Amino acid sequence: MLIFAISGKGGTGRSVTSTNIVYRHALQGNDVCYLDFDFGSPTAGAIFSVGAVARGTRRHGLHEYLRGDCAEPHQVDVWSESDREGLRTRPPEAGRLVLLPGSEGGGELSGGNEDMVRRCVQLFSRLNEEFDLCMVDVSAGRSYTAELVLNATARLPSIPFRWLVFHRWTRQHIIAADGLVRGDDGLLDAGARLGHDPEALRDRIRFVRTAVLEPDAAELVGLRDEQRAWLFACDQELRELAGRHKVGRTAMLGKIPLDPILQWREQIISDEDVLASKIANAETASAFDELAKKIVDDTAWEGL
Amino acid sequence: MTSVDATFGEVAAERRTASAPLSHVSIELGHLYMEDFEAGPERLRQQFRRVAPWAATVRTSWQDRVPGRRARVSTCFLIDDYFSRFSTPAELIPMVLEAAAECDLTIDYLARESACAVSDGVELAKLVEDRLVDDPSPDTNGSRPPVKETGWLCNGSRSPQVGSVQAMGKAQRWAPPVQNAKRGHSVFVDVELWDEHGGKRTWSCPFLAAVWQLLRLGLLRREGRLPVRPVPRDDAFPEDWESLPAIVQLNPAAAPFSAYTTLSVLSPRFLPVELAVRTILSQVAVDGDVLEQVAARSGGEGIKLEDELVDRISYVFT
Amino acid sequence: MLVMGEVHTGLLQSSGEIPESACRDVLHLMSGETVRLSRRPMIYAVSPDLLTGVDCRLPSASRSRIRGVGTVVSHSSITGGRVVQGSSYARVERAETDRRLAWSHYLARPGVIEVLGKAKSSDLGDGFIGDPQPNGLDLGSISARFMDVVQSSPLLDRRAPFKVARTKVRWVAQPGDPAIRFTLNADQTRTIRIAHSGDFTPAVVDLCEDLALHDWLLTTLLLIVERARIGGRAGPEVVAKLAPAVDHLLHLWMPAARVDEALVPYWHGLEDRMRFTAQWERLVRRIRDQLTLNDAAMLRSARHP
Numbered sequence: 001m002l003i004f005a006i007s008g009k010g011g012t013g014r015s016v017t018s019t020n021i022v023y024r025h026a027l028q029g030n031d032v033c034y035l036d037f038d039f040g041s042p043t044a045g046a047i048f049s050v051g052a053v054a055r056g057t058r059r060h061g062l063h064e065y066l067r068g069d070c071a072e073p074h075q076v077d078v079w080s081e082s083d084r085e086g087l088r089t090r091p092p093e094a095g096r097l098v099l100l101p102g103s104e105g106g107g108e109l110s111g112g113n114e115d116m117v118r119r120c121v122q123l124f125s126r127l128n129e130e131f132d133l134c135m136v137d138v139s140a141g142r143s144y145t146a147e148l149v150l151n152a153t154a155r156l157p158s159i160p161f162r163w164l165v166f167h168r169w170t171r172q173h174i175i176a177a178d179g180l181v182r183g184d185d186g187l188l189d190a191g192a193r194l195g196h197d198p199e200a201l202r203d204r205i206r207f208v209r210t211a212v213l214e215p216d217a218a219e220l221v222g223l224r225d226e227q228r229a230w231l232f233a234c235d236q237e238l239r240e241l242a243g244r245h246k247v248g249r250t251a252m253l254g255k256i257p258l259d260p261i262l263q264w265r266e267q268i269i270s271d272e273d274v275l276a277s278k279i280a281n282a283e284t285a286s287a288f289d290e291l292a293k294k295i296v297d298d299t300a301w302e303g304l
Numbered sequence: 305m306t307s308v309d310a311t312f313g314e315v316a317a318e319r320r321t322a323s324a325p326l327s328h329v330s331i332e333l334g335h336l337y338m339e340d341f342e343a344g345p346e347r348l349r350q351q352f353r354r355v356a357p358w359a360a361t362v363r364t365s366w367q368d369r370v371p372g373r374r375a376r377v378s379t380c381f382l383i384d385d386y387f388s389r390f391s392t393p394a395e396l397i398p399m400v401l402e403a404a405a406e407c408d409l410t411i412d413y414l415a416r417e418s419a420c421a422v423s424d425g426v427e428l429a430k431l432v433e434d435r436l437v438d439d440p441s442p443d444t445n446g447s448r449p450p451v452k453e454t455g456w457l458c459n460g461s462r463s464p465q466v467g468s469v470q471a472m473g474k475a476q477r478w479a480p481p482v483q484n485a486k487r488g489h490s491v492f493v494d495v496e497l498w499d500e501h502g503g504k505r506t507w508s509c510p511f512l513a514a515v516w517q518l519l520r521l522g523l524l525r526r527e528g529r530l531p532v533r534p535v536p537r538d539d540a541f542p543e544d545w546e547s548l549p550a551i552v553q554l555n556p557a558a559a560p561f562s563a564y565t566t567l568s569v570l571s572p573r574f575l576p577v578e579l580a581v582r583t584i585l586s587q588v589a590v591d592g593d594v595l596e597q598v599a600a601r602s603g604g605e606g607i608k609l610e611d612e613l614v615d616r617i618s619y620v621f622t
Numbered sequence: 623m624l625v626m627g628e629v630h631t632g633l634l635q636s637s638g639e640i641p642e643s644a645c646r647d648v649l650h651l652m653s654g655e656t657v658r659l660s661r662r663p664m665i666y667a668v669s670p671d672l673l674t675g676v677d678c679r680l681p682s683a684s685r686s687r688i689r690g691v692g693t694v695v696s697h698s699s700i701t702g703g704r705v706v707q708g709s710s711y712a713r714v715e716r717a718e719t720d721r722r723l724a725w726s727h728y729l730a731r732p733g734v735i736e737v738l739g740k741a742k743s744s745d746l747g748d749g750f751i752g753d754p755q756p757n758g759l760d761l762g763s764i765s766a767r768f769m770d771v772v773q774s775s776p777l778l779d780r781r782a783p784f785k786v787a788r789t790k791v792r793w794v795a796q797p798g799d800p801a802i803r804f805t806l807n808a809d810q811t812r813t814i815r816i817a818h819s820g821d822f823t824p825a826v827v828d829l830c831e832d833l834a835l836h837d838w839l840l841t842t843l844l845l846i847v848e849r850a851r852i853g854g855r856a857g858p859e860v861v862a863k864l865a866p867a868v869d870h871l872l873h874l875w876m877p878a879a880r881v882d883e884a885l886v887p888y889w890h891g892l893e894d895r896m897r898f899t900a901q902w903e904r905l906v907r908r909i910r911d912q913l914t915l916n917d918a919a920m921l922r923s924a925r926h927p
Contacts, residue, residue, distance in 0.1 A: 029849075031785055040471070063470065067469055067470065068448055070447070070756075071447035071448070071760055071762070071763040071766075072763075072766075092851065092854065093851065093854070095849075106470065107470045107471040107472045107473055108470065108471035109469060109470055109471070110467075110468065110469050110470065110471070113469060116469070121774075122770060125770065125773065125774055126766075126770070126788075128635075128780070129632060129633070129635060129773060129782070129785065129786075129787075129788070130785055130786065130787045130788070131785055132785050156774075158778075158779060158780035158781075159780055318658075319656075319658060426654075427653065430653050431653050431654040434652045434653045434654070435652070437673045437674070437675050437693060437729060438675055439675060439725035440675035440676055440677045440691075441677065442677050442678075442722075443677070443678055443757065444675065444676055444677050444678060445676055445678035445679070445757060445758060445759050445760045446674055446676050446678070446694060446710075446759060446760040446761060446763055446764040447760040447763040448763070449767060450674070450675070459725070484677070484722070484725065485722055485723060485724045485725065524654075525654065526653075526654040527654060527655070527656045528656070531654070585726070586724060586725050586726035586729070587725060587726075587729070588729070589673050589693070589729050589732060590729075592732050595730070611727070611730040611731075612724070612726040612727055612729070612730045613726065613730070614724075614726045615726075
């Protein structure tokens, strides 16, 4: 299964959320890999705390692979190469957790390159043989990268894939997420041109809300009544907006609560961060855990 | 108990390769296009008058190579019915035969060019296309699939794509194409093998000519069998080209159609085409078993053939 | 001088084993060439041999710059309708001149890479088995593509019963007193060195492919048993995890079945040292024991609900 993580705008927490989902999915006993297709700034290594590839790898990164400058991309085994003590011991029930970093100094890749599409098809095809799940971070907005993976998946009809569209709970983000999916030259439009069935493609897209602050959250206890009333009104307005833009509850796969640890340091939240050092909220970890199950749960992906 | 020497074989797992009867040399007396036909029988007679002395010379020189035996020489003539259709076999062939006879030439075999594309449902051209092994440029180490420009084949590396594939990256500058086996300077050749319009593929003239050479050298097989065999002529020639066999044997006493070597006597206007043919043929990997068969047969007659098949092909441009 | 090869092995990307006719269709890589197929002791189908041209640095333990030009022979195969292999090799021979010749020269010697200039056979062999240098001869990528062409066939449903990485076996064969050495590296790569008396024959390639196949079977079975975490979870869950091994792998173990009689002693020699079959049989017993235990438990709970 291939999962593509995209967002309408930058700064949604797409990368940190998708890495955490992959991590949880590995803990659930699956062999997983994470492909850093955020070609403009390949920094997924930092989230997994693999210092050596924090800004991309020096040898055989995904940029080099897709440009045709190396035969096989570098694979980093997170369980053995992470600098974080907590990630370096692979729990007995966990599957493989592998990162395919971009190249250090790599930039966005240009579009319309047939060789690159072929290499991308080869990459997805080989990884699908080896891993239960491949999470591909496709960066934000309409991009050549999104076009590349739409093109590649259109040529791999028997490999299942799904899209997660990340957005924050704000007006701009809701409008942008909808536009990215349904707007002109959005995922559905471009996908159809590249050979996807738009209906089928739509059923493979779900939204994930990030940094969500619920009006009744514990953090808001100290607020004045006026502030709380205003928040409720805002939330109500956003719900209506989301509903109109078809980004509402039915198309939503899950939401991640606002957590200071994710705001200040984009990192993997381990159970130790929740239970021992208590720097992360238990709700956050369980939201990741829930999403890690839902991405492969067919009942959560039945046609809308 | 004594040990028993047991063997087990499975027929399906073994590979068999039929062998072709072979002459010493196959001489192509001519290649007829529509414009030649339109120019009338005199053009044909001119062509045959030019060819006759060369054909005689080749016959003599092979006779010298096999003293005491009869040199096996067969002649053939190719008619284009692929790129343009003109006349009918019934009208055209007698005219060709008559013109040849006037110059004391015998045409042993007559072939249709379209048979080099498809013959009796066998796609000969596809057979050859699948056997192309691209001439690798220096630093080709196998890590990437061969660089292909679909439908084209060259003898070196093409100019690189100008521009940049990565945002803010260094741009690739123009560089000239380079011949792989160059001596000092390049003679870069890029040959169009086919084009496609409305889903229909048309093979290029050089590609079909390469198939024609391979047929004459008896080096093509389909599932181990010979893909085309000459068919003796009927008393009358048919009214349409489709009804004419791919290769018709006109002379019942002819030496075999295929041969160790070939000679083509052509007008110099075919020079660029034949350069393209050699570019193609030098990248065709002939079945190893077939090559060995031919080497064994010729060796058995005391004839040493050139290793490289392009060196078994010769031309006279006149 | 020597022969170098690399075999990649993996699980066919289909939900079940595929029949003979499908093997033929999937491996039909060249028009006019039939897929060779044998049915005993199990179905084995192999594509025609195809050539790939190379002109590059050859491996060298001393990191000398050695240029080789020629062709690599490759084919894809399917064993038991279930296991795919992509295999490539080339005979390395000294060239008669030090400059590159016309391509037709190399095509007249299929499967031979000619060395331009000086090179020592041992230096080449050590270099190939040891740490390969970037931009050097890459038989692995060629073999990987010969696996890809099978795995991406539209005739396969891509719903393989489990996920498993491909294994890579690099091998070198040189003339000498008969000897074989098999080395297991940390990652998915293994190396084989073979010394053979007399001339090299493609039977050596068959031997390496057979060893690669069995090494993959053993590696994969070990992985399945490890993933099942026997003792670490409830019996029925363990059995569910072990089931793919029973359904798809256990019947494929048939060492040296396709190996030329003259080379069977190499297999026996390795068996004596590595105890491949003994380890396989122990794993199989362990799996069967789990199934039996689970059956007994189910029977008990059915009697005493």
